[in-house]
Amino acid sequence: MAPTGVTVVTGFLGAGKTTLVNYVLNADHGYRVAVILNDFGAELGVEKMLVQDKPDGDNAVEEWVELNNGCVCCTVKGSLVQTIDNLLEKRASTGRKFDFILLETTGLADPGPVAQELWVDDEILEEDGAVLDAVVTLVDASNIERQLSEGKEASLQIAYADTVVLNKCDLVSERDLERVSELVAGINAEAKIVRSTRSVVDLGVILNQGAVSSAGRKAGTRPTLAGDLAQTAPAPGFWARGVEKYASRPLSEVHDASIRTVCLVADGRIDVGKFETWLEELLWERGAGGGRQLEVLRAKGVLFAAEDEGTDRRRVLQAVREVYEITEGPPGRVGERPLNRVVLIGRGLMSREEELLGGLKATTTTADA
Numbered sequence: 565m566a567p568t569g570v571t572v573v574t575g576f577l578g579a580g581k582t583t584l585v586n587y588v589l590n591a592d593h594g595y596r597v598a599v600i601l602n603d604f605g606a607e608l609g610v611e612k613m614l615v616q617d618k619p620d621g622d623n624a625v626e627e628w629v630e631l632n633n634g635c636v637c638c639t640v641k642g643s644l645v646q647t648i649d650n651l652l653e654k655r656a657s658t659g660r661k662f663d664f665i666l667l668e669t670t671g672l673a674d675p676g677p678v679a680q681e682l683w684v685d686d687e688i689l690e691e692d693g694a695v696l697d698a699v700v701t702l703v704d705a706s707n708i709e710r711q712l713s714e715g716k717e718a719s720l721q722i723a724y725a726d727t728v729v730l731n732k733c734d735l736v737s738e739r740d741l742e743r744v745s746e747l748v749a750g751i752n753a754e755a756k757i758v759r760s761t762r763s764v765v766d767l768g769v770i771l772n773q774g775a776v777s778s779a780g781r782k783a784g785t786r787p788t789l790a791g792d793l794a795q796t797a798p799a800p801g802f803w804a805r806g807v808e809k810y811a812s813r814p815l816s817e818v819h820d821a822s823i824r825t826v827c828l829v830a831d832g833r834i835d836v837g838k839f840e841t842w843l844e845e846l847l848w849e850r851g852a853g854g855g856r857q858l859e860v861l862r863a864k865g866v867l868f869a870a871e872d873e874g875t876d877r878r879r880v881l882q883a884v885r886e887v888y889e890i891t892e893g894p895p896g897r898v899g900e901r902p903l904n905r906v907v908l909i910g911r912g913l914m915s916r917e918e919e920l921l922g923g924l925k926a927t928t929t930t931a932d933a
């Protein structure tokens with residue numbers, strides 16, 4: 565039996581990774597998929613809710629695993645191979661078949677250590693029948709220039725890609741797209757670059773790539789992972805723009821230590837108008853020159869609106885930098901406890917956690933006037 569491919573889906577906060585996973589899960593390709601989610605909202609169940617499988621019961625998702633308690637490139641790194649092994653074992657013992665594994669990393673993950681772990685454990689994985697198939701990196705065309713100038717994560721994610729999906733093409737002009745494509749090619753000249761809106765891509769450039777086939781790796785012919793492996797020379801043009809200088813650094817230096825996650829939970833139904841006012845102040849604070857050192861890079865959440873009381877409706881919050889949307893989420897249960905959950909990722913959040921929670925609670929209709 566051919567080994568099961570593991571596709572690592574990476575990309576900066578809000579680039580469109582979950583949107584891509586959803587697209588793969590809902591596209592008509594006839595494959596069955598196991599999904600491993602490693603995301604900041606996982607502990608609140610927000611991320612899983614955002615991944616929507618086919619509604620008609622003909623589900624493409626065969627297995628779900630959430631890797632909580634940290635980022636797969638550092639704190640939960642050791643559990644990745646174990647997780648994959650468990651999936652494969654379960655498949656063998658239960659006959660629940662899947663054709664490939666999608667691993668969605670956090671938006672701050674460095675795919676290097678992830679790919680390296682799959683590489684190092686190559687033989688164990690191969691015995692059980694899994695192999696790293698490709699690293700697919702989502703790039704938010706409307707924000708990537710800012711992201712590259714502010715930290716290292718975005719450039720590392722591009723550097724490790726076999727395929728770069730230049731997403732959110734609807735938000736930028738053709739001229740800007742050309743510039744961004746050049747920027748991406750300057751960081752990783754070897755990767756395939758494809759353009760997309762809402763992560764709609766030809767699945768032929770994502771799945772079954774064989775991009776990191778074992779034979780290729782052992783012969784050292786694949787450039788993709790070479791940078792982390794001292795014994796294999798990187799292909800010319802692979803490491804560019806100073807990316808190589810991060811490759812041998814401790815992980816603590818790879819992660820931007822100033823970026824933190826805050827999870828807020830508030831009971832009761834929210835007043836959507838009040839919530840939007842609170843959110844806008846939060847997202848636009850820095851932009852408006854508030855000078856309070858608070859910057860929200862990403863927000864997501866599940867909300868229970870006052871006007872939805874007595875129904876099974878739940879709303880989903882999504883924000884990337886200053887832009888946000890509140891949309892209809894998958895339905896819950898009539899009469900379920902209205903527990904609003906908001907995950908904020910950004911700078912300067914930790915010291916203001918209490919204030920942020922108070923702000924969210926004040927948007928509920930049960931809050932004291």
Ligand SMILES: Nc1nc2c(ncn2[C@@H]2O[C@H](COP(=O)(O)OP(=O)(O)OP(=O)(O)O)[C@@H](O)[C@H]2O)c(=O)[nH]1
Nearest residue numbers: 576577578579580581582583671732761762763882
């Ligand atoms: N305009 C526009 N919005 C998009 C596009 N792709 C995704 N989005 C929106 O961008 C937001 C973030 O998308 P996600 O797929 O959740 O991003 P992500 O990379 O999984 O985010 P994290 O896991 O938090 O890092 C959502 O509100 C999406 O609906 C696109 O091509 N154009």
